Amino acid sequence: MKIKLNSIFVDDQSKGLKFYTEVLGFKLSKDIPMGEFRWLTVVSPEGPDDVELVLEPNANPASSVFQDSLFKQGIPITAFEVDDIQAEYERLKGLGVMFTREPMNVGVVTIAILSDTCGNLIQLYEVTA
């Protein structure tokens, strides 16, 4: 058994693809039309290329309620690891990304939290210890 996919709800798949590729810097992996939606995945350019993040439509009302609730409580829906969180923070801030938490050391990791413009908060972390 392997973990090859993880998914994240987005309120608009086109908007999500733009943010996750053009802003965060992931690479498009699969874009397959499926009725009204798309099977849309991205991978990290830093690898591994067979672990994909699915940009999943939140069209099901249950998922949008879940997404909204976490966002309102300021809870990140997932986390991505970075090598240099301060550099990444500066780069993303320069691109207009809004952070709800600036880089902050919390022990073994330094974290920051940003809005992905698709209804989610995302945590970035750098392992510092």
Next chain:
Amino acid sequence: MLHKDLLHMLCLARDKLRLMQDSPLSVQQVADEVGMSLYHFIRLYKAVFGETPNQYQIRMRLEKAKLLLVASDLSITDVCMEVGYSSLGTFSDLFSRRFGMAPSTYREMFRPAVRVSDEVPRQFIPDCFSLMGGAPNLQSNIREASLI
């Protein structure tokens, strides 16, 4: 940085933008209600949610219209009013531009699937849910799904 209070304020604004039939608020009214200047509100909203308040309002209204078209007996004009538009022309034009077909065509195409099966039709289920093999039966019909 976006502080917690400001985040709450923007979420509140988004909830207000989503209100439709009872008393739809303009973007200016929502900005006033959350105590921000219109320019500051639009700029901040777009940075956090990736679209302007106006774009969000239109998207939400049209998504709701889509559900009403397939799951209710309301006329196209009533659907238009229900989602907060007073002009049928504006509503039809926005709907056609976003979904590639007129509201009446959309209803003709998708309503039978809902009426016959009384379940959420496949085209409304994100395929990733289908892949995971669960969601279609979580709600017994599309009306119930929309009320959650």
